Amino acid sequence: MKYLPLIWAGLWRKKARTIFTMLSIVVAFLLFGLLQGINQGFNTVVQNLDVDRLYVTAKTNLTDGLPIAYASRIKAVPGVRQVSYWTYFAGYYQDSRNPIPAFATDPVALFDIYKDLKIKPEYLQAMQRTRTGVLINEQLAAKYRWKLGDRIPLGTSIWTNKDGSNTWNFDVVGTFDSSDLGGGFPGFYLNQSYFDEAAAFGRGTVHYYIVAIDDPAQATAVSQRIDALFVNSANETRTQTESALAQMQLKQIGDINFIVNAIVGAVLFTLLFLTANTMMQSVRERTGELAVLKTLGFSDGKVLSLVLIESLALCAFAAATGIALAATAFPLLKPIFGNFQMPGIVVAMGAGLALLLAFISGFAPAWRARQLNIVDALAGR
Amino acid sequence: MKTFRQIGAVTLMNLRSLPQRLGTSAVIVIGIAGVVAVLVSVLAMSTGMLKTLTQAGAEDRVIVLRNGSASEMGSNLGRDAVRLIVDAPGIKRDAEGRSLASVETLRLVNLFKQGDGTEVMVTLRGVGPQVLGVRPEMKIIEGRMFRPAVNEIIVGKAAKAQFRNMNLGDQITTRGATWTVVGVFSSDGSSHESELIADAETVNGADQRGGFASVIARLESPQAFQKFKDALSSNPALAVDVSREREYYERQSETISKVISVVAYVVGGIMAIGAIFGALNTMYSAVSERLREIATLRALGFGATAMVISVLVEALLLAFIGGAIGAALAWLFFNGHVVGTTAGGVSGHLIFELTVSAQLITTGIVWACVIGLIGGLFPAVRAARLPVVEALRAV
Numbered sequence: 001m002k003y004l005p006l007i008w009a010g011l012w013r014k015k016a017r018t019i020f021t022m023l024s025i026v027v028a029f030l031l032f033g034l035l036q037g038i039n040q041g042f043n044t045v046v047q048n049l050d051v052d053r054l055y056v057t058a059k060t061n062l063t064d065g066l067p068i069a070y071a072s073r074i075k076a077v078p079g080v081r082q083v084s085y086w087t088y089f090a091g092y093y094q095d096s097r098n099p100i101p102a103f104a105t106d107p108v109a110l111f112d113i114y115k116d117l118k119i120k121p122e123y124l125q126a127m128q129r130t131r132t133g134v135l136i137n138e139q140l141a142a143k144y145r146w147k148l149g150d151r152i153p154l155g156t157s158i159w160t161n162k163d164g165s166n167t168w169n170f171d172v173v174g175t176f177d178s179s180d181l182g183g184g185f186p187g188f189y190l191n192q193s194y195f196d197e198a199a200a201f202g203r204g205t206v207h208y209y210i211v212a213i214d215d216p217a218q219a220t221a222v223s224q225r226i227d228a229l230f231v232n233s234a235n236e237t238r239t240q241t242e243s244a245l246a247q248m249q250l251k252q253i254g255d256i257n258f259i260v261n262a263i264v265g266a267v268l269f270t271l272l273f274l275t276a277n278t279m280m281q282s283v284r285e286r287t288g289e290l291a292v293l294k295t296l297g298f299s300d301g302k303v304l305s306l307v308l309i310e311s312l313a314l315c316a317f318a319a320a321t322g323i324a325l326a327a328t329a330f331p332l333l334k335p336i337f338g339n340f341q342m343p344g345i346v347v348a349m350g351a352g353l354a355l356l357l358a359f360i361s362g363f364a365p366a367w368r369a370r371q372l373n374i375v376d377a378l379a380g381r
Numbered sequence: 382m383k384t385f386r387q388i389g390a391v392t393l394m395n396l397r398s399l400p401q402r403l404g405t406s407a408v409i410v411i412g413i414a415g416v417v418a419v420l421v422s423v424l425a426m427s428t429g430m431l432k433t434l435t436q437a438g439a440e441d442r443v444i445v446l447r448n449g450s451a452s453e454m455g456s457n458l459g460r461d462a463v464r465l466i467v468d469a470p471g472i473k474r475d476a477e478g479r480s481l482a483s484v485e486t487l488r489l490v491n492l493f494k495q496g497d498g499t500e501v502m503v504t505l506r507g508v509g510p511q512v513l514g515v516r517p518e519m520k521i522i523e524g525r526m527f528r529p530a531v532n533e534i535i536v537g538k539a540a541k542a543q544f545r546n547m548n549l550g551d552q553i554t555t556r557g558a559t560w561t562v563v564g565v566f567s568s569d570g571s572s573h574e575s576e577l578i579a580d581a582e583t584v585n586g587a588d589q590r591g592g593f594a595s596v597i598a599r600l601e602s603p604q605a606f607q608k609f610k611d612a613l614s615s616n617p618a619l620a621v622d623v624s625r626e627r628e629y630y631e632r633q634s635e636t637i638s639k640v641i642s643v644v645a646y647v648v649g650g651i652m653a654i655g656a657i658f659g660a661l662n663t664m665y666s667a668v669s670e671r672l673r674e675i676a677t678l679r680a681l682g683f684g685a686t687a688m689v690i691s692v693l694v695e696a697l698l699l700a701f702i703g704g705a706i707g708a709a710l711a712w713l714f715f716n717g718h719v720v721g722t723t724a725g726g727v728s729g730h731l732i733f734e735l736t737v738s739a740q741l742i743t744t745g746i747v748w749a750c751v752i753g754l755i756g757g758l759f760p761a762v763r764a765a766r767l768p769v770v771e772a773l774r775a776v
Contacts, residue, residue, distance in 0.1 A: 016661075016662075016665055017662055017665065017666065020658040020659070020661050020662040020665075021658070021662060023655075023658045024412075024655040024656075024658035024659050024662075027651055027652070027654050027655035027658070028655055030651065031648065031651050031652065031655075034651075035648070058556060060490075060491070060554065060555050060556040061488070061489045061490060061491055061502060061555070061556070062489075062502075063488075063489050063502075064488075064556045064588070090450075090455040092449050092451075096449040096450060096451055096622070097451075099451060155448075155449045156449070157446070157447045157448065157449040157450035157451070157455045157456050157457065158447075158455060158456070158457045159457075160457075166447070166448065166449065166620065201591070201592075234557070235556070248500055249723075251499050251500075252499065252500075252501050252502065252722070252723035252730065253722055253723060254720060254721065254722040259423075262422075263419050263423075263648060266415045266418060266419050267415065267419075267652060267655070269411075269415065270411055270412050270414075270415035270416075270652075270655075270656070270659075271655070273407070273408060273411050273412075274408050274411075274412060274659045274662070277404060277405060277407070277408050278662065280404070281404075281405065281666060
């Protein structure tokens with residue numbers, strides 16, 4: 001502890017240099033925290049998607065659709081708590097450039113499966129009473145200024161209704177809060193029963209089923225039971241957990257991991273070079289001072305640790321600041337990802353990297369300081 | 382004139398002493414190389430994707446979708462509608478007088494990537510009998526064309542290279558049908574090379590879905606567009622959107638290239654800030670190492686401008702070298718690197734090559750020079766403001 005002032009003085013010997021070095025380390029760890037945080041966060045969000053939710057899609061492809069008659073048969077499978085479904089409506093409001101994530105569903109069952117969706121019970125009751133009713137999330141309602149009781153015309157590029165038109169009129173009967181599930185979660189629901197009646201074609205089909213099960217540990221067994229029901233039928237099914245489906249879709253976007261790691265690698269390499277250079281320079285300039293320390297009786301080992309600790313203090317402080325900055329940016333991402341925090345693993349990785357950085361960049365100059373010969377150093381040789 | 386001579390002399394002298402400051406100078410070069418390499422590599426993704434998608438669009442082709450469709454995947458045209466569209470005026474006709482239009486339908490097929498076996502959704506495109514007349518760039522490079530009414534498909538060159546089970550004679554299952562691969566086609570490197578193609582009626586017959594997604598037609602000339610569009614929009618029996626094919630594909634890639642650009646500029650921007658601090662460090666220490674030299678020159682009567690310029694030129698030169706190294710690294714490692722994604726505006730998995738274009742290299746080097754300029758400016762001003770007497774004494 002008594003060496004603290006000495007280390008402090010060493011760090012601030014050249015203020016501008018230390019500040020600039022520190023700032024670039026802060027920037028690097030800010031970037032590291034953001035990129036790795038989002039990357040890891042994606043993974044955790046996907047992994048934590050409820051394992052007690054299963055998605056049943058057509059085996060051939062999830063866009064192929066399944067008969068609505070499957071609902072009651074799936075519901076009868078042991079271990080199944082609740083069944084709902086989604087039919088993609090391909091909606092848009094006024095102009096095709098304003099797409100609306102609209103789905104036809106069984107709303108009561110859907111809100112029973114997704115407990116994170118917050119809705120007033122009276123809205124759900126109103127939805128059951130109103131055939132042409134729709135439930136919309138608060139973000140969407142605010143964006144288009146839709147209020148309870150509004151009648152809104154929605155265009156669709158797929159479904160023609162029985163009037164021969166592709167504009168459907170709906171009545172807003174309620175809103176709900178889906179912010180816990182993130183911005184990607186669909187926010188516009190119409191009654192499948194009404195849709196099925198009013199569509200000119202494609203009736204009796206849904207895109208996929210969402211199944212809530214009693215016991216997450218039984219996910220695989222229940223999936224197999226559901227798929228076995230329809231094997232060798234014209235519409236074979238494929239049942240997987242919500243998290244497995246999301247992982248599959250995430251994987252299709254491309255190798256995010258690789259890109260993130262490549263960028264972080266480039267940043268850290270650059271940084272390592274910069275910090276090492278600063279430390280080297282600082283030790284070179286202090287040759288005389290270090291020799292004086294040795295003359296005063298500081299052992300070789302002590303001089304080595306002094307320089308190493310200096311490097312460590314620089315890196316650790318700057319890295320902590322960078323990661324903290326990144327963590328404060330995370331709540332801003334809630335509209336996109338839903339509940340989302342800086343994962344602890346990223347903080348741990350950051351700490352490890354900071355240590356590594358401090359050691360690698362500090363070791364060569366520290367060793368040089370250790371090897372200093374007093375007479376030569378004082379003579380300026 | 383005197384100032385110019387001074388600037389020349391001081392700058393040259395300064396540059397000649399650069400090798401003595403190799404270590405600190407390398408900080409600028411490597412720092413900026415990192416920024417530019419990341420920026421250029423990430424932007425190479427959107428450039429490559431854009432190139433592959435726009436390659437699919439020809440000047441004299443139009444795409445007709447159901448009114449309000451954002452893409453082919455979300456479009457549904459009935460049989461009556463497509464008949465009216467195919468017969469519209471403005472469409473080119475072949476020697477036998479048949480209209481050069483292809484009525485198309487889309488499905489997604491689950492396939493596995495070679496290598497890691499990732500499951501991806503690939504577009505199966507059902508096309509009309511005139512497809513080769515409509516898309517003359519499409520060439521069978523292996524095997525033969527599919528025959529209508531039997532379950533045969535041809536696969537794109539990129540699809541064959543990326544997915545499993547794409548060799549002649551292999552079989553692919555979709556709802557209601559098993560298809561045999563009978564040929565491989567190329568299409569000028571366009572996004573169609575990521576697709577599988579079969580006869581539209583056969584595709585629709587297999588799963589008993591009636592509708593079509595789009596009509597692609599070749600016009601008599603690019604100028605016939607308005608005539609064609611007017612004919613369709615004035616027909617009360619039709620509710621369709623007509624676009625030039627190239628514009629359609631540009632629109633499809635808009636969102637994703639915007640996302641990639643934002644990522645590139647945000648990440649690149651943050652890195653650039655870091656690099657500026659590195660550059661400031663380097664240039665401040667360069668100035669302090671030259672303290673004696675600068676003071677001496679000033680005492681001899683050299684002007685402040687010459688000092689400023691000499692420092693700026695050094696910073697710019699180092700930045701330029703860094704930028705060039707970064708761009709070269711990006712080009713070396715990533716140009717032509719094949720990647721696939723389902724994030725594009727098109728429905729199925731899109732395969733494309735990262736493209737480091739001349740324009741991207743220029744962007745990278747401009748960024749490098751701006752970083753160098755900012756990093757050099759403050760130290761340069763310091764060099765100019767040094768009080769001569771104190772500086773001489775300090776050494």
